[in-house]
Amino acid sequence: MKIYVYGTGCGAGDLADEALPPERIKAFVERAGGASFLGRPVIALEELAGRDFDLLIVACRDAEGVERDCLRLGLPGEKLLFLKNHVRPVDRNRSYDTARAVLGDAFVERLIGSERLIRVPLWTEKERIAGEGSDNDYVRVKTLEAICLRLAGVPGAAAELGVYRGGFARRINELLPERTLYLFDSFEGFDPAESAGEGRGFAEAHKNTGVGEVLAALPHPGRAVIRQGLFPATAAGLERERFALVSLDADLEESTLAGLRFFLPRMSAGGYVLLHDWNNPKLPGVKRALERFETERGRLAAVPLCDVNGTLVIAC
Numbered sequence: 001m002k003i004y005v006y007g008t009g010c011g012a013g014d015l016a017d018e019a020l021p022p023e024r025i026k027a028f029v030e031r032a033g034g035a036s037f038l039g040r041p042v043i044a045l046e047e048l049a050g051r052d053f054d055l056l057i058v059a060c061r062d063a064e065g066v067e068r069d070c071l072r073l074g075l076p077g078e079k080l081l082f083l084k085n086h087v088r089p090v091d092r093n094r095s096y097d098t099a100r101a102v103l104g105d106a107f108v109e110r111l112i113g114s115e116r117l118i119r120v121p122l123w124t125e126k127e128r129i130a131g132e133g134s135d136n137d138y139v140r141v142k143t144l145e146a147i148c149l150r151l152a153g154v155p156g157a158a159a160e161l162g163v164y165r166g167g168f169a170r171r172i173n174e175l176l177p178e179r180t181l182y183l184f185d186s187f188e189g190f191d192p193a194e195s196a197g198e199g200r201g202f203a204e205a206h207k208n209t210g211v212g213e214v215l216a217a218l219p220h221p222g223r224a225v226i227r228q229g230l231f232p233a234t235a236a237g238l239e240r241e242r243f244a245l246v247s248l249d250a251d252l253e254e255s256t257l258a259g260l261r262f263f264l265p266r267m268s269a270g271g272y273v274l275l276h277d278w279n280n281p282k283l284p285g286v287k288r289a290l291e292r293f294e295t296e297r298g299r300l301a302a303v304p305l306c307d308v309n310g311t312l313v314i315a316c
Contacts, residue, residue: 002026002053003102006045007060008037009165011084013205014282015059019107022201029056031069038204049073055098058082061167067092083111140276140307141171147245147272147313148175154270156242157182161231161259162249162276164206166214172247173218179244181218184227184234187211191230194252206251232258242268249276253285260293264300267316275302279310 003020005012006029016022022038033044045066048056056079058066063082070080078095091112093099100108158176160169163185173181189207190198211228215221227234231250243266248259256275263273277286290312294300305311 001055001102002051004029004043004048004053004056006030006056006058006066008042008205008208009060010202010205011059011061012037013199013201013203015057015083016201017199019103020057024102026053037208038201045069046073049075053079055102056080057099058084060084063092137308139305140168140274140309140311143305143307143311143313144168144171144274145175147274148172151176151244151271154244154268156244156268156271158245159184159243159263160247160249161185161255161263162247162251163187163209163214164249165209166217168247168249168276169214169224170217170219172245173220173223176245177220177223179223181224182227182238182241183214183224184231185209185214186230187214187226187228190252191255194254198252231255232262235262242266244268244271246271246273247276248273251277251283251286253289256286256289257292260289261296264293264297264314264316269316271316273314273316275312275314277309278312279304283309 001024003025004027005015005020005025008028008030012028016025016038022040025038025040027041027043028037029045029048030042031045033042033047035042056070056075058080060066061084063084067080067082071077079098080093081096081099082092096108096112157180158172159182160172161184163169163183166183169181169183187209190203195203211226215224215226218224243263246259246263246267248256248263250256250259260275267273275286275290277283278290280286300314302312302314305313
């Protein structure tokens with residue numbers, strides 16, 4: 001069976017770790033192609049137009065854009081399977097027959113069951129981030145927008161620990177264009193020692209980033225300060241800095257704990273920390289890190305979100 005996977009990020013990595021070993025994938029697909037991922041070639045989407053294939057699994061966030069490109073190239077819609085398909089309530093998948101044969105009934109039923117209809121909140125009549133701009137995690141992104149409306153008069157910079165390709169940093173930069181945005185990341189993937197127990201696909205997907213790619217994604221790159229390397233060493237010199245908003249998205253236990261220890265004492269009153277993956281069963285180290293921090297410093301005032309990966313909003 002000739003199976004292709006669109007995307008070389010976390011969606012593709014998770015798919016390879018959980019349901020489809022790379023050996024069963026003919027090639028990965030990106031708009032431009034090039035290089036390799038998980039030992040398999042990466043081809044351009046246009047190359048697929050001239051090939052016979054059984055299934056193209058779309059494992060990236062831009063489901064609408066990929067669908068538009070595929071149909072423009074004449075790729076049959078019934079051979080497309082969209083994994084990240086829940087920004088809109090409409091199911092883009094025309095058929096699940098091949099997907100069931102490839103991935104199994106349990107995986108497909110879980111995929112179908114993840115479809116949700118999310119009503120637009122009343123307060124967002126004049127929203128700044130709308131529609132596809134919510135990047136497949138509507139609750140998280142819209143919560144960020146609501147929080148930023150509360151930050152007027154709260155002094156301090158913004159920061160993100162764990163930037164990856166800059167998707168969430170782009171939103172922070174868009175909503176807080178007047179604030180300095182510190183971006184902490186290796187921009188080369190995880191520390192191998194800390195990520196040793198994680199899946200191969202998960203680890204390799206996080207290597208697909210770079211400083212240039214992140215800066216190009218920001219609407220106001222001049223406000224960004226890149227701190228490249230392993231945290232907390234990259235925070236040296238910022239001991240006196242104050243923060244109004246921090247996104248902690250380090251995924252792993254020790255890095256998350258280091259982020260909590262560094263940022264919480266430096267938060268301005270009225271500021272917020274968004275602890276991503278706190279309620280994510282795939283990344284239990286994040287919750288363990290918070291438990292360890294609260295054992296040291298006491299219980300925090302926080303509200304869990306019902307977003308895709310289980311963010312915890314900590315009010316300072």
